[in-house]
Amino acid sequence: MTSDFTIRTKRLLFRPFQTSDAEVVHRLAGSHDVASGTFLPHPMDRQAAHNWITERVEDQAAGRGVTFAITLAESGQVIGSIGMEIVTAHEQGRLSYWLGRTYWNKGYGSEAVTALVEYGFDNLHLHRIYAPHFHTNPASGRVLQKVGMTHEGRLREHYLRFGQRIDVEIYGMLRKEFLNSGGRVKERNDR
Numbered sequence: 001m002t003s004d005f006t007i008r009t010k011r012l013l014f015r016p017f018q019t020s021d022a023e024v025v026h027r028l029a030g031s032h033d034v035a036s037g038t039f040l041p042h043p044m045d046r047q048a049a050h051n052w053i054t055e056r057v058e059d060q061a062a063g064r065g066v067t068f069a070i071t072l073a074e075s076g077q078v079i080g081s082i083g084m085e086i087v088t089a090h091e092q093g094r095l096s097y098w099l100g101r102t103y104w105n106k107g108y109g110s111e112a113v114t115a116l117v118e119y120g121f122d123n124l125h126l127h128r129i130y131a132p133h134f135h136t137n138p139a140s141g142r143v144l145q146k147v148g149m150t151h152e153g154r155l156r157e158h159y160l161r162f163g164q165r166i167d168v169e170i171y172g173m174l175r176k177e178f179l180n181s182g183g184r185v186k187e188r189n190d191r
């Protein structure tokens with residue numbers, strides 16, 4: 001993948017992060033609300049945001065993963081991040097994503113996960129894409145349901161975050177399920 005690779009959806013444009021995004025990453029990902037559903041460093045000052053971007057760029061160069069800045073296509077405003085850790089030996093991708101607090105509940109999360117799942121199967125030729133989410137973060141689970149992933153199970157008290165032991169829910173999709181759906185992720189609205 002070239003470093004200027006972008007993905008375009010109806011409302012969003014995904015592009016690689018640059019270190020000049022450190023200020024906006026600090027502002028959006030520094031929020032406790034955003035950090036508490038993730039393992040983002042917290043507190044996240046500008047230097048930590050800069051380091052976080054550098055690590056993502058290095059992981060990408062080493063083939064360990066891909067990360068995109070999620071931007072609003074019209075304005076170019078950065079609103080969040082989405083990426084996948086990749087284990088090439090297993091043709092497997094593990095999704096992670098976050099949006100700034102003011103951008104929640106507008107469908108951007110589902111739009112972004114849909115795009116990355118399609119990118120993972122179409123461009124990265126993965127066999128399996130999965131995503132863990134904290135049990136305490138039902139909005140993320142809802143996003144994964146909406147993009148048609150299957151709930152595969154719960155890992156009890158799997159993580160320790162901010163002093164709390166947290167159950168983790170696992171959602172996944174196999175390549176054959178993606179292809180059986182016509183090679184496009186169709187948003188499901190059943191609950």
Ligand SMILES: CC(C)(COP(=O)(O)OP(=O)(O)OC[C@H]1O[C@@H](n2cnc3c(N)ncnc32)[C@H](O)[C@@H]1OP(=O)(O)O)[C@@H](O)C(=O)NCCC(=O)NCCS
Binds near residue numbers: 038097107111142
């Ligand atoms: C998880 C996250 C990316 C979701 O993004 P989003 O843009 O708000 O997602 P969408 O708007 O596409 O969908 C959210 C869905 O969750 C639902 N939802 C929101 N809060 C909820 C709650 N407390 N309980 C249950 N469902 C909830 C919304 O109603 C919506 O479902 P609907 O379309 O059926 O109404 C965003 O909340 C976020 O960045 N959180 C902090 C970081 C994080 O947790 N990342 C995920 C790590 S696994």
